[in-house]
Amino acid sequence: MRVTVFGAGAIGGYLAAKLAISGSVDLSIVARGAHLEAIKADGLRLIEDGKETVARVKAAARAEELGVQDYVVLALKAHSLAPALDEIAPLLGEGTAVVTMQNGVPWWYFYKAGGALEGTRLNAVDPGGAIWQRIGPERVIGSVVYPAVEVDAPGLIRHVEGTRFSLGEPSGEKSERVTGLAREMVKAGLQAPVREDIRSEIWVKLWGNLSFNPISALTGSTLAAIVADEATRAVARAMMLEAQAIGEMLGVRFLIPVDRRIKGAGDVGEHKTSMLQDLERGRPMEIFALVTAVQELGRLTGQPTPTIDTVLALVRRLAIERGCY
């Protein structure tokens, strides 16, 4: 099985290191800059449970060096996908499956979703429908990524916690391609449950990201602090209820109550969300996939989003001012 991880940063680097150490797939990565140079020189280094392991991986700057794959895992940030389409293309052949590992609303959301919006392209995550057209939603295996991972230095991945990558076909089918990939991930020591309704799980993760991430960026607060403060908790809750109404219009089942989801976020503790970390590092924030796309879904379903609109206006402005938009 030929697998390329495109964008082997924190999440992609973790997945690639685990698969490479397990050794049962023909694994390669596409990376760039100092990170790529370090991996080529010293291997992909993974710190997990306090122990460092070095994974020897085939690493390339250009996909042409690797050729057509059985699976391509897109582990870029959501806003990096469209600019990378030309670079991804050489990896795709007739039967190549593409696993999307971005947080937020995926660009393929309305592929095989059924209902009146079937086939709708989401401008917030796929401007002009270019990703839909160039990659093709029929290749997609969706995922929800739970591990927390960081890149500590070029070539050095630090796993913080969690091993679960839920997988699912947009159609809900338990196809050979999704179960085959799940088997390899499990062999590598990861949890890879195959879901029949991956969209509902995407929404439960998104529920926290669409609210806590921008609020943390705006306030500089950790998850625990946002939840402990009655006023910021109320803002997050209002955003989540607006999102829930949208999701339910789209047939999503929210299997946990909103207050339990809020408590779960608070229990993560003194953790800075990825959006706050990106802001502090001067990197682009995933506003489009986590917030703007939900606003767009609100417009498409006719659901009002007053709190989401307000927080989005503020965080967008902040991102522009700081060069992180």
Ligand SMILES: NC(=O)C1=CN([C@@H]2O[C@H](COP(=O)(O)OP(=O)(O)OC[C@H]3O[C@@H](n4cnc5c(N)ncnc54)[C@H](OP(=O)(O)O)[C@@H]3O)[C@@H](O)[C@H]2O)C=CC1
């Ligand atoms: N990190 C985490 O703990 C979690 C992350 N996620 C989600 O996973 C996704 C990936 O996040 P994360 O791993 O943190 O992001 P990272 O920024 O760590 O990794 C993305 C990698 O892709 C590289 N990249 C971007 N464009 C290209 C390109 N054209 N060619 C080659 N490499 C490229 C980046 O390089 P460069 O640095 O040079 O831009 C970077 O190394 C996001 O959607 C995030 O929200 C979900 C759960 C947890």
Ligand SMILES: CC(C)(CO)C(=O)C(=O)O
């Ligand atoms: C920590 C958490 C769960 C915040 O909602 C997250 O996924 C992120 O920081 O992007």
